[in-house]
Amino acid sequence: MNSSTLVLTLLILALFSYWLGIQRSLKVAGGVSRARLLVSLPRQFGLLTGFWCALPALIVLLLWNAFESQVVDSLLISSFSQDIQALPNSELGLYLNDIKILAENLSAGLSSEGTESEKQQAALYLLNIQNNSAWIRTALILVIAVASVAFVVSRFSMEFRARAELEKIVRWLLLASSGIAILTTLGIILSVLFESIQFFSAVPPWEFLFGTHWSPQTAMRTDQVAGSGAFGAVPLFAGTLLITFIAMLIAVPVGMMTAIYLSQYASAKIRSIAKPMLEILAGVPTVVYGFFAALTVAPFIRDMGSLLGLSVASESALAAGVVMGVMIIPFVSSLSDDAINAVPKALKEGSLGMGATQSETIKLVLLPAALPGIVGAILLAVSRAIGETMIVVMAAGMAANLTANPLDSVTTVTVQIVTLLTGDQEFDSPKTLAAFALGLMLFITTLALNVIALKVVRKYREQYD
Template identity: 70%
Template sequence: MNSPLLFAVLLILTLMSYWFGIKRSLNVVGGPAHKKELACLPEQFGLLTAMVCGLPALITLLIFNSAEQLVIEQLLTSTLPENIKSLSSIDLGLYLNNIRSLATTETPDALINSISNSNDSIVQVQHQAALTLQALYQQSTWLKTALVLIVAVVSVTLLVKQFSITFKARQKAEAIVSALLVASSAIAILTTLGIVVSVLFESIQFFKSVAPSDFMFGTQWSPQTAMRVDQVAGSGSFGAVPLFAGTMLITFIAMLLAVPVGLMIAIYLSQYASAKLRSFAKPMLEVLAGIPTVVYGFFAALTVAPVIRNMGEHFGLSVASESALAAGLVMGTMIIPFVSSLSEDAISAVPKALKEASLGMGATHSETVVKVLLPAALPGIVGAILLAISRAIGETMIVVMAAGMAANLTANPLDSVTTVTVQIVTLLTGDQEFDSPKTLAAFALGLMLFITTLGLNILALKVVRKYREQYE
């Protein structure tokens, strides 16, 4: 049976093992009338039995699925003629893709007929390989089914043999849950390390071709490089300063709008608005966070940018058709729900005793908000602002449609600029060879962006720790 069906069968076995564990524990103690003599509740025996049935079998299924394709390809390759085995990795991969396509589209009878009726040795080899691949897939399916079911049954059998009146089922179930939580945390950490290592490795390859000083301090960004010596394309300029300057400029404009407006909305909703208005206004505000960013990009390009350009022309200013100001304002509008919602939650979480004590001492409502509630909620507010900054730095569509793709080093919000994320997308769009500085530059930009956001996180933690210590 295939993996989804096998997973469904495994789920049914897990539910049945829960019932079996309860019945087995009651049989050990001599019936339901004596269940109080057990060290744990019968339901806890059932829960432990279900865990022992489902988890090892599920892990076996995941490991089998992850290694299945690789093992089958190795076995299939071993059956191919020597002239095909000696092909390059790319050509061999294409050949195996053709075999997989035949195995999935043709029936075994059709493949056998093609082998017997064709006089072309190449066609015969391909169809024979496809027939072999179908047999390997079938054998793998049966082996996977048998292995998963055996693991589930054996695990339950070994567990229920240990059941006794003094068996501590609850403690063992809690130990399994604790191990799952630790494993989940480890997976998150290892995933982060994997991302960092992969980006770092590709960045090192890039810095072998481009000096780190030229990349980090260069003021010209033109990643187009010549494919041949005689081609007119330039040697490429990889100065990332304009990209980070454009990123910071747009982020700064967005934060100028999102942080004050978001904080004022949060203060109003948490302290001044009625419960009826709050229940209506907060969900409506959070709708802004669910609008696709491409819609914001259209709004910025078709509405905000022309308005800013017309206003600039009215006052005699030169405004680019795609400006950082348009992108920043629309991005700030998009980020307002992040700041307001999280800040409102942080302010509302402050104990009411602090507010009542401040009002009891004669402070006004506004003074209580500024001098008591905001300092107490500062860690949550800083976290909201940090999330908003990260959201702004990682935004792509709004910048592409409203700010353009020109790498201009400028602090003028009326000029066209670009950001790091836009250039990463541009460099990795389409079929790329990961051996040229142009493509590898995307990984170097990603590494610098990671270091920048890491620095912002460390700074935010220090600010939170400092003010929290002062308050406590």
């Protein structure tokens, strides 16, 4: 039984355990009429039984899946001859990979003619180990589920506090979820930081942070760019900021005015039509925006530039920024609209009652009161713009040019990260490790934006607490 089928089986057993827990609690109470004498409700007994059925078994299943491959590999390696076991780790890994592929072909019924007999025997042994592992795992999980249900049901009594036990489980689940989120964040930071340190051990940090030439490709001759590429990231940061700035010039004013109109001026009918249509824009795939930018917006900007006598690149920062701004409008408008509507009506009515006009009320009361939500919307929009890749690839190009001219071709940090990590790469070369250094810089930039936003929110929120 594979893992997905096993999980589905556990869910079915958990539902059955929920029903069993209710029936067992009613039996302990002496019937439905006496259920009120129990310390906890029957459904709380059922929920507790369902949790006890699923959680221990799922934990064991996760641990089994986490360590199964290592155990199977060690058993398989121990069956090899001494000559094969003495191979270097890289060659031994390739040999294991060949056996695993052969085992998959054998399980699928494909022919293995022309393969070494030793590999065939190893593949058959691997299939046998995997089959036994699947059966043992299935039996162990089912036994744990049934034993857990039997244990918790045996504790049921008139004074058993099922609600308190259930709340303990839920509290531990919430704590585990929080811990997973924190550990995931720490893992991301440490992994990026570790690889970045390796990169900075090969490339000086000042060259990366202040260099104005980006050419990470390995040189073919020693007289080319430093013989091993140039890693000045200033053009990448400049391109990212330029495209983000253009996108914000489009998204923030249009999104804010849209939010103000929908929340304060639009009728209920117009709002019911316009707001869902705006939110649909947020669900359009970025590759569609990229096609629109490359096939429509970029040629239009180039043709308009030719009419005005301007030199416009076929792929320009302006085209990417405009389309990205259109894509981000729903983020700004929807979140700002929600923030404005969340302002207490008493503030608006008090302003109007004092003789202020509707526009004055919006400008002097509603927008300052909704500032925390608006700042959050803009911050989310900036983060979305900084992290966008597909539109930039299709509309702005991949040339790392240090320029402030929006009509030129530029690239961004995220595009270069994708480029550096595309295909088969060696993770011990500065070219590949540069992607992690760029990711670390993006993380620091986003953290700085968050700190600034929190300070702005704290400063202006105090007026309305």
